[in-house]
Amino acid sequence: MKKIIFSLVVSFIILSDSTAEDVIKALPGSLPIPPVISSRQIELEMREGRLELPFGTSETLGFNGDYLGPTIRIQKGDKADITVVNNLNEPTTVHWHGLHVPAEYDGGPHQIIKVGETWSPEITIRQNAATLWYHPHLMGKTAEHVYRGLAGMFIIDDEYSDSLDIPRDYGVNDIPLILQDRDIDDNGSFSYKPTRPDIMHGYIGNATLINGAYEPVLNLNRGSYRFRILNGSNSSIYRISFSDTHSFTVIASDGGFLPETVITDRLIISPGERYEILTDFSVxxxxxxxxxxxxxxxxxxxxxxxxxxxxxxxxxxxxxVYNHPDYESGELKQRTFNMETRGMGLFTINGRQMDMDVMNFSLKQDSEEIWTVKNIGMGMMNIPHSFHVHDTQFTVLSFNGAPPPPLYRGPKDTILLMAGDEAVIGVSFRDYTGMYMYHCHLLEHEDAGMMGQFMIE
Ligand SMILES: [Cu+2]
Structure with a gap:
């Protein structure tokens, strides 16, 4: 059904213009680049908006605009004074994905911003250069709020990243790419109405958007470019590549630089994950x-x-440079997380669904632990999951019993597990105490309860 709509929409566009050449010139717009906030005073207003696409106009939500939000860019060591105003007509929260952050400012399901209220987190940046992001995290409503447009990038620079001879001119040769897809309906707009199979398999769209635009054009000079790629979709696992198997160098994963960069011509990126790549256009x-x-x-x-x-x-x-705690020596606490699909729309971690009133476990402040995370498959159905833990970046120690693949050797906060996959990760919890979340980042699964909470004491 969705695929049929997609072909119809494309045919309609092509037929409605006189020649194919006109279509190419007339229809696609330039790639929108989210504005950047590089001040330590960060003001975000969540509001309703409208997004115009070639198919029609959608009712949306955005930060400081109609759709998506500004890119926050801040230096390690600086303190971000943030205000988030909720001018929506419903409560929500704002979570800083990948950020090492005091529990009360994590923006998880308990830090609700009511309609008309302002939330004012103060966050000192205590982690290395990375491409993070922010989005709502309200219990049962995360998927809808992100889908309607509430998401933005959060870039950290530090002395090391500043010292590297790599592109860093935002919007010029350092370009954010927020990948999403939306299910365009017969009216040419999108809204969030998942069916039970959509919750099972994820709410997958029939049109891809990059920075909120459909089939945009990016005009560049010859040169080297850095792309910061975020999978900001609800549940879509993307394979991204360039035409003509144009190759690129992956320099960073979710939480910062890779110890050894990776030359490739394609990337698999699951919901919530980020990669930074460098590529050259020489002709x-x-x-x-x-x-x-x-x-x-x-x-x-x-x-x-x-x-x-x-x-x-x-x-x-x-x-x-990627420095991480030594997880190989000493007796570290071990935990196992079994992500399980138990039936249509029933997702559990270690047999339990999220309960806001239940603390699933607790651990010690300034400790390291070894976590084994498994996707327990369900019969012949390969339902993927994407494990995310708040407050920290983890180190993948092994993947399916083997040393981690090269792209998994840098700092990560989200990891894709297809049915049967098992990752062993080293996790450290520094500086802060309080309650944080771990969950599947396929947002339909998260909202259906594939989440838990832990207390750092
Ligand atoms: Cu999942």
Missing amino acids: ETEIKVILEIYGSQPHEAMSISVSNDEGVFFPHPKRL
Whole structure:
């Protein structure tokens, strides 16, 4: 059904113009670049908005605008004074995904911002350079609020990242790409109305959006570019690549730089995950960004038009610094997290669903632990899960019994587990006490209860 609508929409666009050439020139707009807030005073207003797409206009939600939110960019060591005003007509929360943050400012399901109220977290940045993001986290409503548009990037710089000879000019050669998809209905707009199978398999759209635009065009000069890629979708696992198997260098994962960068021509990125890549465009050309939603057909989601004008080229680093706690020695506390699909819309971790009144476990402040996270499959159905833990970045120690693949050797806060997969991760909890969440980042699963909470004491 969804695929049929997609083909109809595309056919409609092509038929409604006189020639194919006109369509290419007339329809797609430029890639929107979210505005950046680089002040330590960060003011966010959640409001209702409208997003115009080639198919029609949708009612949306946004931070300081109609859809998505500004990119927050801040230096390690600085204190962010944030105000979040809720001018929606319903309560929500704002969670800083990947941020090491005091529990009361984590923005999880307990830190509700009521309608008309202002929440004022003060957060000192105590972690290394990384591409993080922020989004609502209200119990049972996270998926809908993110789907309608509430999400933004959160970039941390530090002395080390500033010292590297890599692109860092935001919007010029350091470009955010927020990948999403939306299910466009017969009226050409999108709304959030998941069916039971949608909750099971995730609410997968029929149109991809990048930074809130459908098939945008990015005009660049020749040169080296850094893309910060966020999977901001509800439940879609993307494979992203360039046309002509154009290759790139992956320099960072969720929480910062990889110890050894990875040259590849494709990436699998699951909901909530981020990667930073470097790539060179050395001749005048037109390159497509191809997005393939797991289980669907590849789609040319964006065009990059490279002019003949000379830009700036950078060498691609081979090794970068990633320091993490030593998880290999000593007797560390071990825990197991079994992510299980028990039936249509019934998702559990260790046999339990999220209960706001239940503390699932507690651990000690300034401790390290070893967690084994498994996706227990359900018969022949391969339902993926994406395990996310708040407040910290973890280190993957093994994946399916083998050393972690190269892309999993940097700091991570979210990890994709297909049915049967098992990851062993080293997790550390520094500085703060209080309650945090762990959950599946397929947002339909999270809202259906695939979440738990722990107390750092
Ligand atoms: Cu899941």
